[in-house]
Amino acid sequence: MNEPLSKKIVLWSFVLAAILTLSAPTLVVLGASFTAGNIIAFPPQGLSLQWYAKISQATDLRNAFLRTLWVATVCTVIAIPVGTLAGIALAKYRVRFAKTLQIYLLLPFTIPLIGSGIGLMLVFGNAGVLGQLWPVGIACAVINLPFMIWAVTASAAGLDPDLELAAANCGAPPLQVFFSVTLPAVMPGVITGSLLMFILALNEFLVSLLLVDARIVTLPVQIYNSIRSIITPDLAAISVVFIACSALAIVLLDRLVGLEIFLKSK
Amino acid sequence: MPGSRTAYPFSWRVMDALEALAALIWPRGLSRATPYLMLLPAVLLVGILVYGLFQIGDASLRTLDTSTFLFSEDYSLANYRRAFTEPLFAAVAWRSLMAAVIVTAVTLIFAFPYAYLMVRTRSPGLRKVLLIALFLPFFIGQVVRAYGWLIILGNQGMVNEALGLVGIPPMRLIYNYPAVLFGLVQYMLPFAVLMLAPAMAAIPEELEAAAGSLGANWVRTFRHVVLPLARPGFIGAGVVVVTLSLTDFAVPAILGGGSQDFIANAIYDQFFRTSDQGMGATLALMLVALGSLVVGIVFAVFGAGTLGVEGRRR
Numbered sequence: 001m002n003e004p005l006s007k008k009i010v011l012w013s014f015v016l017a018a019i020l021t022l023s024a025p026t027l028v029v030l031g032a033s034f035t036a037g038n039i040i041a042f043p044p045q046g047l048s049l050q051w052y053a054k055i056s057q058a059t060d061l062r063n064a065f066l067r068t069l070w071v072a073t074v075c076t077v078i079a080i081p082v083g084t085l086a087g088i089a090l091a092k093y094r095v096r097f098a099k100t101l102q103i104y105l106l107l108p109f110t111i112p113l114i115g116s117g118i119g120l121m122l123v124f125g126n127a128g129v130l131g132q133l134w135p136v137g138i139a140c141a142v143i144n145l146p147f148m149i150w151a152v153t154a155s156a157a158g159l160d161p162d163l164e165l166a167a168a169n170c171g172a173p174p175l176q177v178f179f180s181v182t183l184p185a186v187m188p189g190v191i192t193g194s195l196l197m198f199i200l201a202l203n204e205f206l207v208s209l210l211l212v213d214a215r216i217v218t219l220p221v222q223i224y225n226s227i228r229s230i231i232t233p234d235l236a237a238i239s240v241v242f243i244a245c246s247a248l249a250i251v252l253l254d255r256l257v258g259l260e261i262f263l264k265s266k
Numbered sequence: 267m268p269g270s271r272t273a274y275p276f277s278w279r280v281m282d283a284l285e286a287l288a289a290l291i292w293p294r295g296l297s298r299a300t301p302y303l304m305l306l307p308a309v310l311l312v313g314i315l316v317y318g319l320f321q322i323g324d325a326s327l328r329t330l331d332t333s334t335f336l337f338s339e340d341y342s343l344a345n346y347r348r349a350f351t352e353p354l355f356a357a358v359a360w361r362s363l364m365a366a367v368i369v370t371a372v373t374l375i376f377a378f379p380y381a382y383l384m385v386r387t388r389s390p391g392l393r394k395v396l397l398i399a400l401f402l403p404f405f406i407g408q409v410v411r412a413y414g415w416l417i418i419l420g421n422q423g424m425v426n427e428a429l430g431l432v433g434i435p436p437m438r439l440i441y442n443y444p445a446v447l448f449g450l451v452q453y454m455l456p457f458a459v460l461m462l463a464p465a466m467a468a469i470p471e472e473l474e475a476a477a478g479s480l481g482a483n484w485v486r487t488f489r490h491v492v493l494p495l496a497r498p499g500f501i502g503a504g505v506v507v508v509t510l511s512l513t514d515f516a517v518p519a520i521l522g523g524g525s526q527d528f529i530a531n532a533i534y535d536q537f538f539r540t541s542d543q544g545m546g547a548t549l550a551l552m553l554v555a556l557g558s559l560v561v562g563i564v565f566a567v568f569g570a571g572t573l574g575v576e577g578r579r580r
Binding site: 003004006007010011012014015017018019021022023024025026028029032078081082083085086088089090092093095101104105107108110111112113114115116118119120121122123126138141142143145149173174175176199202203204205206209210220223224227235236239242243245246247249250253254259260262263264 | 281284285288289297300301302304305307308309311312314315316317318319321322325375376377378379380382383384385393394396397398399400401402403405406407408409410411412413414415416417418424451452455456460463464467483484509512513515516519520529530533534537546547550551553554557558561
């Protein structure tokens with residue numbers, strides 16, 4: 001189709017402005033991490049890997065990163081079975097009170113993050129488990145659970161109920177039907193959902209900030225605490241870890257299910 | 267007999283044992299209840315959150331005794347009275363609400379062409395680039411992104427250094443309201459585009475061609491065909507952006523530098539600076555109510571859009 005030139009110009013000027021705004025912080029952090037100077041300056045003062053060498057020596061940053069990985073792992077390990085089962089149940093069966101249940105399961109979305117974070121802080125505080133890492137993982141699983149359920153229900157279209165009946169007809173007992181027919185059918189959703197859960201937990205800032213104390217800060221909280229005092233390039237180098245994780249997640253998502261899945265109309 | 271082991275592999279025995287166990291704990295007769303059993307873990311997990319809301323409610327009714335730093339045993343509405351009368355809280359609430367409205371409007375204006383181009387482009391390569399440009403910041407997290415903006419816009423940041431080279435004195439580009447709004451728009455753009463894109467994809471391209479062949483130029487086609495049909499997407503995106511920016515913490519904290527607090531920052535300060543848990547809980551509960559109110563108003567005025575419970579499934 002021949003598009004009028006004016007339409008092209010208007011569309012593209014908006015889109016280019018959007019791309020520039022979206023990418024600028026990432027590119028700048030990436031660039032700043034390679035600076036040879038002691039401060040972040042423009043024009044850049046030459047290239048070096050000195051800040052990467054420096055952060056590889058910094059045990060506090062490394063520990064914070066390992067803690068963050070642990071939190072994301074706990075979150076994903078909890079969310080996969082819980083979200084998958086709930087997603088399949090909602091998509092496959094006629095459930096009584098389905099609407100009410102759906103609204104209830106969307107609560108983590110509709111309740112503002114600061115509200116959820118404060119609520120979970122009070123619950124875990126009363127239970128006396130604050131100051132450990134696993135409650136942070138559980139908290140991340142709770143607040144992001146709708147993503148997991150959404151991903152699984154969205155891919156449940158690939159699940160033909162007749163296939164399950166056929167398997168049962170061939171003598172497969174319930175668990176075998178579930179593992180060899182139902183689960184593979186919703187696998188794209190499970191993969192999408194668990195990647196989202198992992199990456200969101202890796203980046204989770206506010207809920208981490210509320211639930212951790214000074215001994216167990218996660219990496220986003222550590223970065224937040226440091227940029228409030230002084231901006232040095234080692235923070236840029238450690239931020240590149242997040243950029244790398246994000247890029248990896250995108251590549252995985254694209255290879256395993258294709259990014260276009262997010263463009264499909266429901 | 268050779269091969270009898272391979273004929274019935276070990277994994278089958280494991281599956282048999284599991285099936286027997288499953289049949290023992292959950293006999294066939296209960297199969298009607300199976301979906302509820304599958305939903306139970308999710309309901310319990312979200313239950314922690316609901317329990318947390320009740321705890322917030324409980325805490326909000328207790329007032330802090332500033333002489334002993336203890337919380338009152340009996341309930342009172344004193345915190346709510348304070349929240350409604352103190353001008354500080356009203357100023358913070360007004361600032362957040364204004365920001366939510368402005369950010370939503372600006373974000374939707376930029377999200378629409380982006381989603382349109384991404385859905386309509388003939389080139390798979392361009393579509394992929396647009397998707398990656400969207401997901402990369404989405405997956406990087408707020409703190410790192412805000413840090414990038416500090417490097418660019420800070421007092422000794424790139425923009426000011428570049429301006430200095432041509433002899434313009436440094437300007438204060440961060441720690442003000444526009445900087446917070448800008449950071450929020452950048453943060454919200456991926457959310458908005460991802461909510462809009464499916465609604466755009468559902469509009470048949472032939473409709474645009476038909477409008478064109480009837481003599482409408484592209485502006486009129488957009489106004490009378492594409493925008494009205496994309497309305498559910500706009501509502502979904504609008505609701506998400508309005509609530510997320512209304513309740514945001516990191517962007518006002520980092521790009522506002524403490525001078526541009528939103529409601530979430532005020533709540534945090536009540537808990538961790540003033541140590542007035544009761545007041546903080548009151549504000550948190552009021553924010554939950556305010557967020558629900560905003561969503562309710564949008565739904566009442568515009569309909570539920572793509573977020574409707576009906577539309578959400580299949």
